[in-house]
Amino acid sequence: MNPGHRRGWAMGGGGExxxxxxxxxxxxxLEPALLILLKEQPRHxxxxxxxxxxxxxxxxxxxxxxxxxxxxxxxxxxxxxxxTAQTQGPPRRTYHLTVQGEEALRNWQQELAKVRxxxxxxxxxx
Amino acid sequence: MNPGHRRGWAMGGGGExxxxxxxxxxxxxLEPALLILLKEQPRHxxxxxxxxxxxxxxxxxxxxxxxxxxxxxxxxxxxxxxxTAQTQGPPRRTYHLTVQGEEALRNWQQELAKVRxxxxxxxxxx
DNA sequence: ATTGACTATTGACAAATAGAGAATAGATAG
DNA sequence: CTATCTATTCTCTATTTGTCAATAGTCAAT
Numbered sequence: 103m104n105p106g107h108r109r110g111w112a113m114g115g116g117g118e119x120x121x122x123x124x125x126x127x128x129x130x131x132l133e134p135a136l137l138i139l140l141k142e143q144p145r146h147x148x149x150x151x152x153x154x155x156x157x158x159x160x161x162x163x164x165x166x167x168x169x170x171x172x173x174x175x176x177x178x179x180x181x182x183x184x185x186t187a188q189t190q191g192p193p194r195r196t197y198h199l200t201v202q203g204e205e206a207l208r209n210w211q212q213e214l215a216k217v218r219x220x221x222x223x224x225x226x227x228x
Numbered sequence: 229m230n231p232g233h234r235r236g237w238a239m240g241g242g243g244e245x246x247x248x249x250x251x252x253x254x255x256x257x258l259e260p261a262l263l264i265l266l267k268e269q270p271r272h273x274x275x276x277x278x279x280x281x282x283x284x285x286x287x288x289x290x291x292x293x294x295x296x297x298x299x300x301x302x303x304x305x306x307x308x309x310x311x312t313a314q315t316q317g318p319p320r321r322t323y324h325l326t327v328q329g330e331e332a333l334r335n336w337q338q339e340l341a342k343v344r345x346x347x348x349x350x351x352x353x354x
Numbered sequence: 355a356t357t358g359a360c361t362a363t364t365g366a367c368a369a370a371t372a373g374a375g376a377a378t379a380g381a382t383a384g
Numbered sequence: 385c386t387a388t389c390t391a392t393t394c395t396c397t398a399t400t401t402g403t404c405a406a407t408a409g410t411c412a413a414t
Contacts, residue, residue, distance in 0.1 A: 108256075108371095108372080108399075108400065109259070109296075109299050109303075109399080109400075110299070110300075110303045112259075112260075112332040112333075112335035112336050112339065113303075113332070113335075125256070125336075125339045125343075126256040126259075126400095127253065127256045127257070127339060127340075127343045128343065129252075129371090129372075130234075130251070130252040130253045130256050131253070131343070131346060131347070131350070133235070133238075133252075134238075134350060135350060138350055138353050138354065141353075141354070142353065146391080146392095147391070147392070148390065148391050148392080151391095157346065157349065158342075158346070159346075163372085163373060163374070163375095164391090164392085165373080165374080165375085165392090165393080165394085166371095166372065166373070166374095168391090168392060168393070169371095169372090169393090169394095170235075172393090173235050173236070174236075177235075177236045177239075188381090189380080189381080189390075189391080190380090190381060190382080190389080190390055190391095191379085191380055191381055191382090191389070191390030191391050192378085192379050192380040192381080192390070192391050192392070193379095193380080193391080193392090194390085194391055194392080195391085195392075206238040206239070207238075207354075209238035209239075210238050210251075211351065211354055213238065213251045213253060214253075214347050214350060214351055215351065216284075217251075217253045217254065217257070217347065218344055218347045218348065218351070220257060220283065220284070220285075221257070221340050221343065221344045221347075222344065223283065224257070224260060224261060224264055224340060225337065225340055225341065225344070227264050227267075227268065228264065228267075228333075228337055234370075234371065234400095234401080235370075235371075252371095252401095255400095255401075272362080272363095273362070273363070274361065274362050274363085277362095289401090289402065289403070289404095290362090290363085291363085291364075291365085291402085291403080291404085292401070292402075292403095294362090294363060294364070295364090295365095295401095298364090314410090315361075315362080315409080315410080316360080316361060316362095316409090316410060316411080317360070317361030317362055317408085317409050317410055317411090318361070318362050318363070318407085318408050318409040318410080319362080319363090319408095319409075320361085320362055320363080321362085321363075
């Protein structure tokens, strides 16, 4: 009855006590958003989390961000080292973009541009 | 090694003999795209398939489109009747938007606008 | 009548992805 | 010494996606 995830987001007149959810589109932007942030400078997961929030992406669960980072590392788009310096907490993993990550980002860039123009087309029809 | 689906789309320097794939973003646009087409006028799946192709969304498998339509019908965003008139093939199911579908579409409209501006922000950082 | 091409939709299965929550753990302020 | 903030990982389950095959009507040519 109450679809948990992507399909049927944009529900109408639904329950009152439901937490804010993000649309499928938002989660699709996570990967390029992280790459872009890491292109600017190396960062660690906790910071990236805050950066995403600052962009209004506050609905994505931390574990999903961390997982996505590990997956992108498996793809060799990013690499990480444990930060040796004193932190304000446990040791943290600093990610930075690789050459392959830069290429992936270029592909993402093209895709983002395409999608943006498709969205514009769609919105014009309304 | 070769991720089959969403994660790791935007692979760099990969295999030659690989079919074109769409990014996760593209599939996220399927739902609103269908709603928009159906708002304009009732259509059946096969036509919608062609409409999507005309928009450059040529990588989405027909069965996914049909499935999405059935799912949106389950959500009561759209309704369908079997077309009685003679067709150039087997009977076809004509979908039309419901009142709830119109509301879902309004929500989608806002989301599309938000996402478009987020994409613009992202692209500016590159 | 049979074949092939195009129209049209559905079903089932495997694989991938997402969501939530708990677990772990260091640092710091009170 | 404990509560809170920082920081990351793991596991379980639910949902979504991708793919392929199956079904089936129409039409044209043979």
